[in-house]
Amino acid sequence: MTMLERFEHYKTSVKEIDDDHYELFEKLDEVHSHAKEFKRNPELFRESLKQLRNILFDHFEHEEKVMLEKNYKHTNYHKMEHNELRTRMSRILDMNPSSLYYVTTILDELEVVIVKHIDDWDIPSEKNRGVTVAG
Numbered sequence: 001m002t003m004l005e006r007f008e009h010y011k012t013s014v015k016e017i018d019d020d021h022y023e024l025f026e027k028l029d030e031v032h033s034h035a036k037e038f039k040r041n042p043e044l045f046r047e048s049l050k051q052l053r054n055i056l057f058d059h060f061e062h063e064e065k066v067m068l069e070k071n072y073k074h075t076n077y078h079k080m081e082h083n084e085l086r087t088r089m090s091r092i093l094d095m096n097p098s099s100l101y102y103v104t105t106i107l108d109e110l111e112v113v114i115v116k117h118i119d120d121w122d123i124p125s126e127k128n129r130g131v132t133v134a135g
């Protein structure tokens, strides 16, 4: 199943956030398909990873702005979580995979950095929208 086929399960109901997530899922599918071609063309895989990082970092910035505007609960914790994921994503880019083992590790890590985060943070955040609580 592709990421885009799973997209419906990850909707937050905030259109501008969902649009960003859609773009992330699209790029993640591309990363997966380039992973399959890794032996033949590793550069293609690395290039799509860089593009994914850029989309992700832009998205975190955008989402933080939206959370502040809409007074989300736990915005500061959510931002700290983004910072942690920025570090993890940067580490992925530093890995310079030379074997399929690393490619698999990277794909697992992306699942945590992108998909699990949406499930654990972005979707619950939307449920708490409008509740002003420090932290």
Ligand SMILES: [Fe+2]
Binding pocket: 063, 078, 082, 117, 121, 122
């Ligand atoms: Fe988030």
Ligand SMILES: [Fe+2]
Binding pocket: 017, 021, 059, 063, 118, 122
């Ligand atoms: Fe998000």
